[in-house]
Amino acid sequence: MITEEQLSDEIIVKYFExxxxxxxxxxxxxxxxxxxxxxSKFGGEPNLNGFDNYPCCKHCKTPLNHVVQIYKSEFPDFYFPKDKVLFQIYRCPNADCPESFNEHHDFTTFYFYFSESELAKNKEYDKPVINLDNFEEELIECYLKPxxxxxxxxxGDYEEIDEDKIKVKFGEEWFDDEFILEYSAHSGSKINGYPVWIQGANEVKCSCGKNKELFFxxxxxxxxxxxxxPPAPDNWSGHGLMIGDLGYMYFFVCKACGETSIEIQWECS
Ligand SMILES: [Zn+2]
Ligand SMILES: [Zn+2]
Incomplete structure (x- = not known):
């Protein structure tokens, strides 16, 4: 990630703007x-008002772990379908869930959108106790410092002609920390922007022919x-979420086609 100040650098403007x-x-x-x-937060107690029971995995019935919730009022630049005001992600903590480790997620992942009216009634549910030997821990509750x-x-997401220019600018060192840390996709959890590809760039196509955009x-x-x-291995984040081996989940949408076009992919090293 770079600051706007750095962006004024002549070379950066030329190659990256x-x-x-x-x-x-x-x-x-x-x-x-x-x-x-x-x-909005990571982990901790989510707003459960949109549910009729404590949310459980629809494949193995295990009570879900809350991962993150994002309110439109705090993050209007996040993708929200019409009338929706809250976005939440949960993971099934069961390592042996039949849907775990497919092309969309490591641990089975669910997302939900809720409208104002769906959240109108205050609901409290105790999280049922999880009786599993092999499960993912809950996240540590985190506030956001956006x-x-x-x-x-x-x-890989640069055009080839620009990749050549980058190689000229950085020489043989183009793939060093300066490029990765300063001139590549931001590696943290983020709204919009470019995915940090680990296994090489993918085009994420919608059935309408357009490319889907990363929104989270x-x-x-x-x-x-x-x-x-780089941080010590136990210090990659405050929340402690480990996606595969230090990986990412990418949420894509085709804004023209809306909520039904949302697609999750994941990668790790
Ligand atoms: Zn499950
Ligand atoms: Zn589309």
Missing amino acids: KYSRKITALRPHKSPTKIEKNR ESVIDLPSW QLSSEDVEDGVEY
Whole structure:
């Protein structure tokens, strides 16, 4: 990720400006206190008003772990279908869930959108106890320290002619930390921008022929302020979510086709 100040650099303007996208890095940080259910956050107690029971996996019935909730009122640049005001992600913690580890997710992942009227009634559910030997822990509750940053593509999402220019600018070192950290896709959880591809760039096509856009990247790597980079293995994030081996989940949508076009992919090293 780069600052707008850096973007004024002549070379950066020349090579990178046409790719630059303003995005929101969520920057989750461990919360010393319990966070209200009506705030965007990672982990902790979510707003359950949209459910008739505590949400469970539809494949193996295991009670779900809350991952993240995003309110439109706080993040209007996030993709929300018409009338929806809250987005939530949950994971089935059961490592042996029949749907786990397919092309869409490692642990079985669910997302939900809710409208104002669906959230109107206050509902409280106790999370049922999970009786499994092999399961994913709950996330550590984190508040968000969002920051507006300029995002640039991962290697492979640049046009070939520009990749050549980048190689000229960075020489043999083009793939070093300077390029990755300063001029590539932001590696944390973020709203919009470019996916951090690990296995090479993918085109995510909609059935209408358009390319789908990334609207959310969920990352295992959300380094907190004050942590040196690269962080120690137990310090990749405050929330502790591990997607495969330090991987990502990408949420894509074709805005012309709407909510039904949403597609999740994931990658790890
Ligand atoms: Zn399951
Ligand atoms: Zn479409």
